[in-house]
Amino acid sequence: MISDIDKEVLILFGKHLKSLRLAKKLTYRKMALRCNIDYGDIQKIESGKVNITILTLRELAKALELAPNSLLDFDGFNLSDSR
Template identity: 50%
Template sequence: MKINSEKIAFLQGFGKRVQLLREEKQLSLRQLAQNCEIDYSDISKIEKGLRNIQMSTIVELAKGLDVAPKILFDFDFDPQEKN
């Protein structure tokens, strides 16, 4: 399945948000992985915007970061904006 540029931009924005929250909580990738049921290598790919994830993964990330799932989506995204 080919992912268009809007989806890529969204995944990258989401990933940066996850990374920011992880770093604010001073967690390594491995520590976050221990807090949830996601392998640290997958978390790394999510943070880089390389992984299109499911709702269950969002719940696991939120659990691991100890935040409400909606907090993960608190980033600027304009689908009309061109890179």
């Protein structure tokens, strides 16, 4: 079972991913085409419902034209931020 802290990390990661996607002006579908991940799965990741693998992290970073480690830098986000 996933802990509350782990759930929070997934939600914060999802918020960060969404902000990066929107900054690049990418829809879910455009993002999905760039990284070969179903757009529904991207929605689940952004809402914190999915714990992704390193390979998925790499694909998401590639789609955003960023280094994978930049997707993990979400310290500036908190749960009270709007989604």
